[in-house]
Amino acid sequence: MKIAYISAGAGGMICGNCLHDNALASALLQLGQDVILVPIYTPLRTDEVNVSLNRVFFGGINVFLQQKSSFFRHTPWFLDRILDSPALIRSMMSRSVSVDAEDLGALAVSVLKAEDGNQRKEVLKLCAWLRNDVRPDIVHLSNILLSGFAREIKRELNVPVVSTLSGEELFLKNLKEPHTSQAENLLKDRTQDLDALVSLSHFYAHHMEDLLGIPDEKVVVIEHGINLDGHHINRSESTKETHRIGYLARISPEKGLHLLLEALKILSKQADLPRVEVRVAGYLGKSDQPYMDEIQQHADEAGLGDHFVYEGELTLEEKIRFYQSLDSFCLPTVFPSSKGLSVIEAWANGIPAVVPDHGSFSEMIADTGGGLLFEPHNAESLASKLRELILDPDSARSLGEKGHEAVHDRYTAAEMGKRTLQLYESLLDQQQAARTESKLPTSS
Secondary structure, X not given: OEEEEEEEOOOOOOOHHHHHHHHHHHHHHHOOOEEEEEEEOOOOOOOOOOOEOOOOEOOHHHHHHHHHOHHHHOOOHHHHHHHOOHHHHHHHHHOOOOOOHHHHHHHHHHHHHHHHOOOHHHHHHHXXXXXXXXXXXXXXXXXXXXXOHHHHHHHHHOOXXXXXXXXXXXXXXXXXXXXXXXXXXXXXXXXXXXXXXXXXXXXHHHHHHHHHOOOHHHEEEOOOOEOOOOOOOOOOOOOOOEEEEEEEOOOOHHHOHHHHHHHHHHHHOOOOOOEEEEEEEOOOOHHHHHHHHHHHHHHXXXXXXXXXXXXXXXXXXXXXXXXXXXXXXXXXXXOOOOOXXXXXXXXXXXXXXXXXXXXXXXXXXXXXXOEEEEOOOOHHHHHHHHHHHXXXXXXXXXXXXXXXXXXXXXXXXXXXXXXXXXXHHHHHHHHHHHHHHHHOOOOO
16 A cells, blocks of 8 residues: 655654654554655654655745745745755754744644645645655545645545644644634634544544534544554662652643642652652753743752753653653643653653643543543642652552553554554545445436
8 A cells, every 4th residue: 555644844843743653654664555754844853763755845944935925936846846955944943943923823824725825836746746756545644734735635636635633722722813713714624625534542532523523433543652662661770769750741831841840849848758859851942941941940949950850852762761760750731632652651661650630641541550640730639649659669660560561552653553554444445435336327
């Protein structure tokens, strides 16, 4: 089967969606499928072997210029190819060019309009390449903010188009009116062009069905899976003198790192506990630097500067060592999560998780038994659950082992690839049946 998987790059960040798409494409390749992972906007960054195409469509420079000036909407394609150079885009990414919220909203709406938007030329170029050079049997879009592409792809190629549901609601909420409402209305229209949608959790499937009016039968839940190479339980760094709590995610307010600091302040005042440390890792963009500076200042003012340590963005090997150095893991998001990749990674190394009782986390804990839930937005509740693990290390180890078993059983990239391939085969069977039925003679 020939699969074109179109994945949105995230600039200089190793994002969860890029990791998911690369892991899924790799798993499908392992299953013997012919997969092309196609970056759009920017090249993809991942901490594993990157299987994406060394080419960028819908390049961020071209997209931005076409939004700003009608001149660039009519430039020849060979000139656009120069501006889509991965090296040039990486150079621009290194300068951390920011986009005004107003401009970002207008751009998101235009991209959703696709062939009717300012980036029409980009849609036509992508479709021409898919039609002439790739000829896929199926096209998979990495998120529904790309669902505008589906109409033209189906018109040009007549193949099923699938999209993943990837936490788009947070992006929409960060836009300003009228762009939020315009984007939601466009999504309600454009998602109708999709043959199926894949959600990484039941929570997010039901949530987006309600938000956008997507029929329940159109959404398939396929949980996130990871490549398990290198991940294993390692107790050698655990000590009774110190309890290390880990956080690994993008440093931003919606991920809730400030809540974890507040919980650390509470725990540090409890004399019956050993030394408690918080180890933090993950991408920190320039726009979120003031947020991180404020958190670090609060830690220093509380006398916890050496208990609260930021270790930066990690390689795959460093990430695995980071997880294995922990006694517990916490991702205290203030916005309901749609997937929870880092929790799965922590479990792959036998580390119990303490997460808020909302979003995908509630069903993940119910499914695996790999941790504890706390009341969302409540630092006291978070501290209480962390205290349980600190005071009962045997129970903590047991929870981590349950998570570890669950990940090996059903949260693997191989399982994710197998179930996704089954979805593709089902859609192609349905398409073939519809074609056969349309050729049958009608009774007079």
